[in-house]
Amino acid sequence: MENLELIQNAQQGNQEAFYMLFENNKKMVFGLAFKYTKNKQDAEDILQETFIKALNNLNQFQTKKSSSFSSWLYRIGVNCSIDFLRDKQRIRKSLSDWETMDRTNPDERITDPEKKASREDLKKKIELILEDMPPRQKMAFVLKHYQQLKIKEIAEFMDCSEGSVKKQLFRAVGSLKNSLKKIVWEKEYEL
Amino acid sequence: MSCEKYQQQMILCLYKELDSESSKKLKNHIKKCPECAEEWGYTKRIFNLVEETKAEEIPEADWEKCWTRIDEKVPMSETRTKGFFWLFPKWAVTAAALLCVLVIGIYIGRTALSPGTELGSTAGSTKGAFYLSLQQHFDELKPLLMEYAHYREDQNGEIISADKKLVEDLLIQNILLKRRAAQEYPGAEQLLEDIGLILREITNMDEKGTTVPLRIKDFINHQRLLNSMEVYQTI
Numbered sequence: 001m002e003n004l005e006l007i008q009n010a011q012q013g014n015q016e017a018f019y020m021l022f023e024n025n026k027k028m029v030f031g032l033a034f035k036y037t038k039n040k041q042d043a044e045d046i047l048q049e050t051f052i053k054a055l056n057n058l059n060q061f062q063t064k065k066s067s068s069f070s071s072w073l074y075r076i077g078v079n080c081s082i083d084f085l086r087d088k089q090r091i092r093k094s095l096s097d098w099e100t101m102d103r104t105n106p107d108e109r110i111t112d113p114e115k116k117a118s119r120e121d122l123k124k125k126i127e128l129i130l131e132d133m134p135p136r137q138k139m140a141f142v143l144k145h146y147q148q149l150k151i152k153e154i155a156e157f158m159d160c161s162e163g164s165v166k167k168q169l170f171r172a173v174g175s176l177k178n179s180l181k182k183i184v185w186e187k188e189y190e191l
Numbered sequence: 192m193s194c195e196k197y198q199q200q201m202i203l204c205l206y207k208e209l210d211s212e213s214s215k216k217l218k219n220h221i222k223k224c225p226e227c228a229e230e231w232g233y234t235k236r237i238f239n240l241v242e243e244t245k246a247e248e249i250p251e252a253d254w255e256k257c258w259t260r261i262d263e264k265v266p267m268s269e270t271r272t273k274g275f276f277w278l279f280p281k282w283a284v285t286a287a288a289l290l291c292v293l294v295i296g297i298y299i300g301r302t303a304l305s306p307g308t309e310l311g312s313t314a315g316s317t318k319g320a321f322y323l324s325l326q327q328h329f330d331e332l333k334p335l336l337m338e339y340a341h342y343r344e345d346q347n348g349e350i351i352s353a354d355k356k357l358v359e360d361l362l363i364q365n366i367l368l369k370r371r372a373a374q375e376y377p378g379a380e381q382l383l384e385d386i387g388l389i390l391r392e393i394t395n396m397d398e399k400g401t402t403v404p405l406r407i408k409d410f411i412n413h414q415r416l417l418n419s420m421e422v423y424q425t426i
Binding site for chain 1: 234252359
């Protein structure tokens with residue numbers, strides 16, 4: 001069954017057609033959400049939210065338009081991921097107002113001498129730096145670096161200008177450069 | 192252009208998003224400016240480090256749980272339960288419906304008129320219709336499951352290819368029957384649940400149509416699926 005036919009049937013309220021659309025696109029949305037959150041449970045939540053939003057707004061998708069259903073869904077996935085992280089960071093911030101959390105800044109974590117040796121640790125450190133980035137900045141970085149999309153495509157998915165995506169990328173790479181400066185020059189790493 | 196601008200262009204260059212003219216200017220600048228040359232080397236190192244974090248396996252989500260939650264959160268409208276038959280042309284649906292009425296009629300007639308059965312027992316006839324659908328579903332499933340159940344160890348590595356469209360159709364049928372079983376016939380629910388797991392495993396096979404048949408074979412045999420299906424087919 002062609003996607004177009006499935007979409008039209010789903011738009012008419014056919015549940016099985018929407019189930020097929022879920023089957024065809026679930027891995028793409030989950031992959032994006034997992035790369036963004038690095039957490040299976042969170043990625044599953046984003047996947048559900050994305051498809052619920054898609055189902056509720058299915059009639060807004062125009063089959064005659066040039067954009068494909070996958071792109072439309074991907075855009076919803078991008079926005080759900082950003083909203084999810086924004087909420088999560090807000091909760092984390094409000095918690096940290098009340099209690100002292102065991103979260104030092106990335107610089108301090110990175111220079112811990114006991115944790116220098118392995119690349120696995122380095123990977124975790126990069127993840128921690130990404131975790132601290134503002135949601136949109138992190139999304140621009142994930143879409144560029146992990147999903148290898150063009151800046152133009154990222155701008156479309158994030159509904160902003162190419163210049164804005166570039167700014168987010170400069171800031172994201174800037175954060176990484178600042179936070180990793182001390183360890184990049186350590187002799188232990190064979191680069 | 193300032194060094195700061197050139198340093199931003201380095202990022203675009205490493206992402207292959209800088210046009211050739213600007214790339215040329217950037218390279219010339221790096222040759223002349225030691226500070227930017229150092230920054231260029233450092234930025235490349237950072238990119239290499241981040242590159243290493245890319246090699247990461249994406250885990251398998253609990254797809255059924257996710258779909259169930261979506262299904263629960265979005266209430267089904269009447270139009271959303273049109274059924275499975277939209278997949279076929281209208282004339283085929285009409286013909287199939289007439290055939291079903293005929294077959295079910297014969298089946299109910301036989302069941303209702305057989306000794307020990309009360310005439311006009313509606314519970315019996317509904318149950319009969321459900322088991323008829325179940326039997327039909329198992330008839331379609333059996334050749335596929337047999338292929339996996341009889342897979343031999345020495346075939347290891349050989350390809351079992353299944354028609355993905357057919358498997359997806361079977362999966363949908365299975366979901367619909369399982370829902371019905373959950374409400375009215377809990378005895379069949381677990382069997383349909385197990386079959387659903389296998390169909391999902393086959394659906395997730397790679398593009399060439401290969402999968403890991405030994406795992407599926409073990410599951411079919413361990414759960415005695417074919418025997419259980421046989422029981423329903425002799426009802």
